[in-house]
Amino acid sequence: VKYTSGGQRNDPALKPTHADVSYGPHERNVIDLYLAESKTPTPLVLGALRGRVVLLHAFQLLCPGCVANSIPQIQRIERTFAQSDLQIIGLHTVFEHHDAMLPVTLRAFLHEYRIASPVGVDLADESSPIPVTMRRYQFRGTPSSVLIGRDGVILHQTFGAEEDLVVGARIAMALATSRGSE
Amino acid sequence: VKYTSGGQRNDPALKPTHADVSYGPHERNVIDLYLAESKTPTPLVLGALRGRVVLLHAFQLLCPGCVANSIPQIQRIERTFAQSDLQIIGLHTVFEHHDAMLPVTLRAFLHEYRIASPVGVDLADESSPIPVTMRRYQFRGTPSSVLIGRDGVILHQTFGAEEDLVVGARIAMALATSRGSE
Amino acid sequence: VKYTSGGQRNDPALKPTHADVSYGPHERNVIDLYLAESKTPTPLVLGALRGRVVLLHAFQLLCPGCVANSIPQIQRIERTFAQSDLQIIGLHTVFEHHDAMLPVTLRAFLHEYRIASPVGVDLADESSPIPVTMRRYQFRGTPSSVLIGRDGVILHQTFGAEEDLVVGARIAMALATSRGSE
Amino acid sequence: VKYTSGGQRNDPALKPTHADVSYGPHERNVIDLYLAESKTPTPLVLGALRGRVVLLHAFQLLCPGCVANSIPQIQRIERTFAQSDLQIIGLHTVFEHHDAMLPVTLRAFLHEYRIASPVGVDLADESSPIPVTMRRYQFRGTPSSVLIGRDGVILHQTFGAEEDLVVGARIAMALATSRGSE
Numbered sequence: 001v002k003y004t005s006g007g008q009r010n011d012p013a014l015k016p017t018h019a020d021v022s023y024g025p026h027e028r029n030v031i032d033l034y035l036a037e038s039k040t041p042t043p044l045v046l047g048a049l050r051g052r053v054v055l056l057h058a059f060q061l062l063c064p065g066c067v068a069n070s071i072p073q074i075q076r077i078e079r080t081f082a083q084s085d086l087q088i089i090g091l092h093t094v095f096e097h098h099d100a101m102l103p104v105t106l107r108a109f110l111h112e113y114r115i116a117s118p119v120g121v122d123l124a125d126e127s128s129p130i131p132v133t134m135r136r137y138q139f140r141g142t143p144s145s146v147l148i149g150r151d152g153v154i155l156h157q158t159f160g161a162e163e164d165l166v167v168g169a170r171i172a173m174a175l176a177t178s179r180g181s182e
Numbered sequence: 183v184k185y186t187s188g189g190q191r192n193d194p195a196l197k198p199t200h201a202d203v204s205y206g207p208h209e210r211n212v213i214d215l216y217l218a219e220s221k222t223p224t225p226l227v228l229g230a231l232r233g234r235v236v237l238l239h240a241f242q243l244l245c246p247g248c249v250a251n252s253i254p255q256i257q258r259i260e261r262t263f264a265q266s267d268l269q270i271i272g273l274h275t276v277f278e279h280h281d282a283m284l285p286v287t288l289r290a291f292l293h294e295y296r297i298a299s300p301v302g303v304d305l306a307d308e309s310s311p312i313p314v315t316m317r318r319y320q321f322r323g324t325p326s327s328v329l330i331g332r333d334g335v336i337l338h339q340t341f342g343a344e345e346d347l348v349v350g351a352r353i354a355m356a357l358a359t360s361r362g363s364e
Numbered sequence: 365v366k367y368t369s370g371g372q373r374n375d376p377a378l379k380p381t382h383a384d385v386s387y388g389p390h391e392r393n394v395i396d397l398y399l400a401e402s403k404t405p406t407p408l409v410l411g412a413l414r415g416r417v418v419l420l421h422a423f424q425l426l427c428p429g430c431v432a433n434s435i436p437q438i439q440r441i442e443r444t445f446a447q448s449d450l451q452i453i454g455l456h457t458v459f460e461h462h463d464a465m466l467p468v469t470l471r472a473f474l475h476e477y478r479i480a481s482p483v484g485v486d487l488a489d490e491s492s493p494i495p496v497t498m499r500r501y502q503f504r505g506t507p508s509s510v511l512i513g514r515d516g517v518i519l520h521q522t523f524g525a526e527e528d529l530v531v532g533a534r535i536a537m538a539l540a541t542s543r544g545s546e
Numbered sequence: 547v548k549y550t551s552g553g554q555r556n557d558p559a560l561k562p563t564h565a566d567v568s569y570g571p572h573e574r575n576v577i578d579l580y581l582a583e584s585k586t587p588t589p590l591v592l593g594a595l596r597g598r599v600v601l602l603h604a605f606q607l608l609c610p611g612c613v614a615n616s617i618p619q620i621q622r623i624e625r626t627f628a629q630s631d632l633q634i635i636g637l638h639t640v641f642e643h644h645d646a647m648l649p650v651t652l653r654a655f656l657h658e659y660r661i662a663s664p665v666g667v668d669l670a671d672e673s674s675p676i677p678v679t680m681r682r683y684q685f686r687g688t689p690s691s692v693l694i695g696r697d698g699v700i701l702h703q704t705f706g707a708e709e710d711l712v713v714g715a716r717i718a719m720a721l722a723t724s725r726g727s728e
Contacts, residue, residue: 061244062243062287062290062294063294064294064295067249067250068249068250073711076709076711077711080711080712080715081715096290097287097290097293099286099290100284100286100287100289100290100291101287101290102282104281104282105244105282105283105287108278108279108281108282108283109244109282111279112244112245112246112279113246163622163626163710164709164710164711164714165619165622165626165710165713166626166714167711167714168710168711168712168713168714168715168718169626169627169714169715169717169718170718171715172714172715172716172718172719172722173718173721173722175719176718176719176722255529258527258529259529262527262529262530262533263533345440345444346527346528346529346532347437347440347441347444347528347529347531348444348532349529349532350528350529350530350531350532350533350536351444351445351532351533351535351536352536353533354532354533354534354536354537354540355536355540358536358537358540425608426607426651426654426655426658427658428658428659431613431614432613432614460654461650461651461654461657461658463650463654464648464650464651464653464654464655465651465654466646468645468646469608469646469647469651471646472608472642472643472645472646472647473608473646476608476609476610476643477610
């Protein structure tokens with residue numbers, strides 16, 4: 001993906017922390033991440049994630065289903081798989097109420113909900129309310145999540161809530177895949 | 183209460199819709215309400231509330247306990263007492279993350295969470311992070327709620343979540359009081 | 365109601381503790397209660413309940429909806445209205461799996477679920493799987509509940525679960541009725 | 547294990563369906579199962595379970611924690627792993643209220659709670675309130691569960707409730723072990 005100029009956007013601070021990073025063999029296996037600032041930095045070098053299982057969860061802080069179901073589930077996933085090499089990455093995919101969910105709002109939200117894993121801001125698209133990564137992954141809305149295997153291939157993509165048992169089993173299956181099988 | 187000048191505040195639009203309205207005999211029985219704009223206007227003339235039971239609930243949209251517990255409870259109260267003359271009034275009492283919870287954020291929040299009853303914005307205080315009504319009622323935090331009887335006297339004030347059974351019983355008791363007993 | 369002979373039943377111990385007790389003006393306002401034995405006796409003289417609000421809840425210990433919803437709700441009602449003169453009375457209305465739910469099973473159930481209010485066993489009917497009180501009240505199944513006002517008149521009768529807010533409000537309304545209004 | 551005589555027990559029908567069946571290399575790897583009768587028989591030949599993952603869950607039908615938490619979790623596990631070769635086995639380990647939880651009560655319970663996987667009755671011990679299998683596994687109470695790997699070795703044993711995410715992940719990990727690794 002190419003952005004002719006970040007400067008055309010209202011907030012020039014919103015340059016991707018990591019742009020167009022490839023995380024797999026497929027042409028769609030690129031991601032732009034906009035890391036929320038943090039006093040306790042949680043650096044993320046996507047290139048280094050090859051070989052690890054990645055759980056990407058897309059949400060909006062004003063989405064009732066996200067706040068009631070998927071954010072608490074992410075907190076439980078963080079706790080359950082703390083000893084594994086699972087990498088959880090949040091993606092704030094604002095596709096409505098853009099004025100209401102600014103980076104400063106997201107920062108306060110992450111603080112209040114004690115999300116420990118890194119969260120990026122999906123890049124706003126000047127020609128559409130749908131942000132760039134959301135459109136590329138064809139998310140139907142929020143919450144959405146993507147589970148990426150050690151080999152960079154998408155194992156599962158879903159819209160809406162799923163049961164903890166199913167999610168726990170799926171992540172464990174992905175983690176059980178040996179690195180040698182990449 | 184006197185505000186030397188609303189104009190000293192950043193957002194001159196934030197004048198109270200109704201300031202210093204008395205709703206009871208006590209000196210503390212005044213309220214400032216800042217009604218969120220609405221396409222389907224829900225006018226509120228506080229003076230007209232004398233004789234009705236009023237449930238005032240204070241919240242912040244980034245307060246996890248409010249979103250998980252008190253907002254859904256307010257929705258259930260709206261439904262349960264829809265046929266009564268109970269007047270529910272929300273109060274957005276921002277005492278932290280002020281930059282993150284702007285009126286535009288509140289408006290989107292109310293839309294997403296389908297709050298039907300009117301919600302005011304507590305007046306920011308230039309000399310303190312605690313807004314004016316919150317300080318006056320001495321709320322310890324959010325969520326807080328105040329139940330006001332038909333005679334304008336505070337029947338109950340609480341901080342934190344309470345069980346539905348208790349809340350339902352208390353509101354019903356207040357409603358059962360005849361208007362003649364004011 | 366007349367039972368030709370308690371002796372015709374398998375368990376002659378199952379005579380009603382209180383039979384045909386009138387609790388209101390209507391011909392249907394009679395109840396048979398079979399109190400579960402208890403080491404800490406909870407005496408119940410139905411005639412003395414006139415003037416009090418009575419919540420009668422019918423359940424079966426093997427009814428999943430009863431165990432998941434109505435029994436915990438009864439526990440919350442016991443707690444919430446502990447200071448009121450509400451009288452809660454359980455009724456074990458076995459209409460299926462009769463062999464599986466003996467008095468000894470009920471006794472263990474009440475112990476494990478810490479039901480503090482008295483519970484009677486609905487009288488089995490020799491000619492029908494539906495026990496006597498259940499048929500008389502025309503309960504459609506379990507859980508069912510009946511709220512009886514201070515004057516002995518049924519205020520509300522319901523089948524299935526209801527929201528705590530609704531139940532709390534209804535009981536409070538009944539309690540708010542003065543004894544003088546009987 | 548030796549039972550001097552099944553005939554000494556009150557209910558001579560309670561002979562184990564499968565006694566002392568070995569399911570692994572360890573001396574403790576034997577189990578007695580008493581299958582609840584069923585109109586739609588669910589045969590279980592324990593010897594045939596070698597090579598499969600087995601989840602053994604011990605419960606009592608009058609145990610509130612079992613009914614509120616572990617039985618619904620077993621239902622979710624049945625659903626989540628329906629396509630796998632996981633074998634779920636229930637064990638009714640009555641260690642209190644023996645008179646209250648007869649086989650007929652268990653049968654009605656399994657019917658009402660729609661447990662699809664086979665359930666055995668733990669053999670009562672004439673010299674102790676603790677039944678035989680419960681004592682052998684040293685269960686501290688109910689609910690308890692044991693996860694047995696494809697090779698017959700106990701992977702995990704727990705007392706009380708665990709989070710769905712943890713349980714789902716653990717079962718998936720066990721299932722991910724190839725049969726060749728036995």
